[in-house]
Amino acid sequence: MNPSALLQQIQERAPSLPPTLLQDFFAQMDPDYFEEFSLKTILHHLELTAQLSFDSPCSVAIETPSSKHYQIHIVAYDYFSEFATFCGLLASFGLDIRDASIFTSRDASISSTRPAHSSLTRNPWKGLPLKRPTPGLSRKIAVDVFRVQALKGSTFDSAAQQEFQEQLLAVLRLLQKNHVRQARRQVNRRLIEHLGNTQKKTGDILHPVHITFSNPPSSPDTILDIRSTDTPAFLYAFANALAMRGIYLVKAKIEVKDQEVFNRLYVRGRQGGKIQTSSEQQELRTAAALLKEFTYYLSWAPDPGKALDHFDQFLDQLLEQPKKASALSTLGQASTLEHLAQLFGSSDYLWEDLLRRQHDNLLPMMRRYQKGPLIRSKAILTKTLEKRLQAAKTIAQKKKALNQCKDEELFRIDMRHLLETSSLPDFSRALTNLADVILGQALVHSYRAIQPKGSRTPPPPMAIFGLGKLGGGELGYASDIEILFVYDNPTPSTRRQSSKIPADFYERWSQEFLQWIEAKQEGIFHVDTRLRPNGDKGTLANSLGEIQQYYGPQGRAAPFERQAFIKLRFVAGPPALGKAVETHRNRFVYGPDPWDLSTALHLRQRQMTELVQPGTTHVKYGPGGLLDVEYLVQYLQLLHGHELPSLRTPNTLEAIEHLCHASLLSLSERETLREDYLFLRQLIDGLRIVRGNAKDLVLPPSGSDEMVFLARRLGMGSTDWQKSAETFEQTTLERMKDIHQRFLKHFPQKP
Secondary structure (H helix, E strand, C coil), rough: CCCHHHHHHHHHHHHCCCHHHHHHHHHHHHHHHHHHCCCCCCCHHHHHHCCCHHHCCCCEEEEEEEECCCEEEEEEEEECCHHHHHHHHHHHEEEEEEEEEEEEEECCCCEEECCCCCCHCEEEEEEEEEECCCCCCCCCEEEEEEEEECCCCCCHHHHHHHHHHHHHHHHHHHHCCCCHHHHHHHHHHHHHHHHHHHHCCCCHHCCCCCCECCCCCCCCCCCEEEEEEEEHHHHEEEHHHHCCCCCEEEEEEEEEEEEEEEEEEEECCCCCCCCCCHHHHHHHHHHHHHHHHHHHHHCCCCHHHHHHHHHHHHHHHHHHHCHHHHHHHHHCHHHHHHHHHHHHHHCCHHHHHCCCCCCCHHHHHHHHHCCCCCCCCHHHHHHHHHHHHHCCCCCCHHHHHHHHHHHHHHHHHHHHHHHHCCCCHHHHHHHHHHHHHHHHHHHHHHHHHCCCCCCCCCCCCCCEECCCCHCCCCCCCCCCCCEEEEEEECCCCCCCCCCCCCCCHHHHHHHHHHCCCCCCCCCCCEEEECCCCCCHHCCEEEHHHHHHHCCCCCCCHHHHHHHHHCCEEECCCHHHHHHHHHHHHHHHCCCCCCCHHHHHHHHHHHHHHCCCCCCCCCCCCCCCCHHHHHHHHHHHHHCCCCCCHHHCCCCCCHHHHHHCCCCCCHHHHHHHHHHHHHHHHHHHHHHHHHHHHCCEEEEECCCCCHHHHHHCCCCCCCHHHHHHHHHHHHHHHHHHHHHHHHHHHHHHCCC
């Protein structure tokens, strides 16, 4: 029909529609739109368009031509990634898209009120001149018409339709504010939860995608013809992949026939122009296919949105590599995508500190990570590290080699633990072995670094001792590496040793040592020396005599330092010095002097009141937190360790076993304490793994996505994510209440 005649008929049928709206709509809408739809449908779309406003950026009409079949008309202001968002929401409600027609108005309608898109979305329109709003269409609009059917087991009744419209409005408001990632994560969360309830085998839904490009001279757009087997959420996965690569959708025609998808998309590239070069087209073809496939593995990720963002960035880096064919071949394997979804969706720090900086080594390391046991012996680790250090010639190169070896082994251990869910004791043992070897080599090479060139003087006796989780052999994610430097400076016994080595030499050696280990502040492998005598006010290194004096009957050590000394363990240096300090530890910690239990209980009470913010659940300091378990065990060690040498161990689980053997704990208490300890340690690891920060020790707010993702990281997800999170939170709170009651039963608080 002639556009002028069509406009006249609409004006006659709907005289209440603003004339400027009609004129702009006809002037700015794609000409193919008027060929696609009937007069009645166009009039309907105009009525929906008239309802648009800043507060209501979309209008929806849902028709039900037959049972289980629906036609959904969406008229909305046009935002980047909008089409993918619509497809994702439809799929999350169990609606299979059978065909669709997508149109957007021309660029001339972009108003000055349109927000600029973030560079993260690779917005093709950024920087284009913006025009004043008109009384009609104040900005670009999109008209999307979907014909869908409800999949088996899904219903789209009036309540579901209302929820769909509410969800649609919520994510569009995020897009309106340019919060593209937040909108994508919200859709992913809902979609992946739905797919997890309906899919049995992820591999069954992966099929090749065939993409052809054409650039007709008469069109400003590149035409993508996509053909593939129809699978759940295929259109969302592919459209989202295009959006993540900065591709802007102008128009689309979607058809599904006999389980085959035929999509014709009119798109523009990152800079707003056509996608013309073969390299651009091949890169888009590869990235879109991989992103589409990766979407189906997001159900393996604790946080699907995080996983997808990190995978997109990883693809960016991978596609820039000159030799990428082998990597892309590995990346296309189902097992690789599954593992990447778990890794990328678990932790920001794994991405930032390990994966992003070592992206070129990631896939080879993933191929090798299963070789060999999780726990590597200190001998094997030492041999590997010494070989790397010998190959390095300069001090700077040796430092780099030491930290590269540390980071690679950390990544291997973390990856094995995440993907195979190894036991906490095994995970801790693997980390502790690595820490011991790294500290030992750093001690040797830091000494050589401060020696004059050519000097062959053997190192004087200085040793490193672990405290805290390192001392107990209980390292976890983001555990601090708490150490103590102790040296022995005996009277010279030979002519060559004319005098004692000055104390400031050991101080300089300790300072040099700390320069050899790189770590993110308060994060992975952060070396902490604050537990030394006199804390930050004291010297880094202390002589054996100073240690014996400070930690002695007349020494200045506070009662809590006596308790902390339980965890001391020799790590590196002269074995004789290590044995001397550990022997003194036993005399000091488990000596005949009575243990001041009342002072310890007062300190525990202060921790609960002063270190826990009201209204929060602190899983370390709070009532029923980890300290209730550890302190219960340590108090019993301190009270009975003088008579029972078997209790003198820095490891909590070993101490629990020995306390049971000594009849200080019943068999049921032993089992309960062990389970409580492991539960809280795994919970703390689950909190810390996101950012790699040792201070992440507070449960997320109730009902938050963070609580959902925490429950999933700990393997407590089910078909209903929110319900699983609620169950997990309630179970945690009840367990912590029981832990605190058990602590009070053993050690009642005085009023």
